[in-house]
Amino acid sequence: MNLPDKKFIASFDIDAQNTFTPVCPQELPVAEGDQIAGELNAQAKYASLRLASRDAHTMSALWLSDAEHAPLTPIEGHPDLDIRWPAHAIIGTKGFDFIDGLDPEAYDFQIFKGIEPDKHPYGACYHDLKNSLSTGAIEYLRCHGITTVICGGLATDYCVKNTVLQLKAAGFDVILNKAACRGIAPATIDAAMEEMTAAGVKFINCAAELAE
Known part of the structure; x- marks a missing residue:
């Protein structure tokens, strides 16, 4: 694969948190989600900057499922909420933490998303579902002259996909590392x-x- 000079490349670890692994079976565990740290660290060696996003939720979130509202049921009347989810990635809990093998000090820029009780974003570039309230990730990459972003994280079919599509829409070349x-x-x-x-x-x- 032809890559630009390292100074134009960033790596992006998307929601690589315990909440999305078997370490937290009562939250939103993804099979083998705790086994991607090695690949995330490996891809970062090809980049000049390393970013990370984390779900950062509170127990006052309006999207929380409960006895009367099952997970994945739709939410009406809130433009930045779509469906209900079990409690996950609550700030201060083990689920919020990075998976083992990732150093929180290794990142040049970190994004906390979903802090507001009335928002549940998926992509890491915007706080809202309309992609209008920036998290600063795109601006950070642009101001450092980044043209290519190597991505990995959890989960492929939700937050990774949405983040990757947001980066592409912003004009970046995006590489997805399947092993990460x-x-x-x-x-x-x-x-x-x-x-x-x-x-x-x-x-x-x-x-x-x-x-190669």
């Missing part, structure tokens, strides 16, 4: 891959391919 991602279900993973392919995203099977 895990997804929820085969059908939604396949659909996400098709959507990203149609948007012009490039794919690698593992970080070692970046050296």
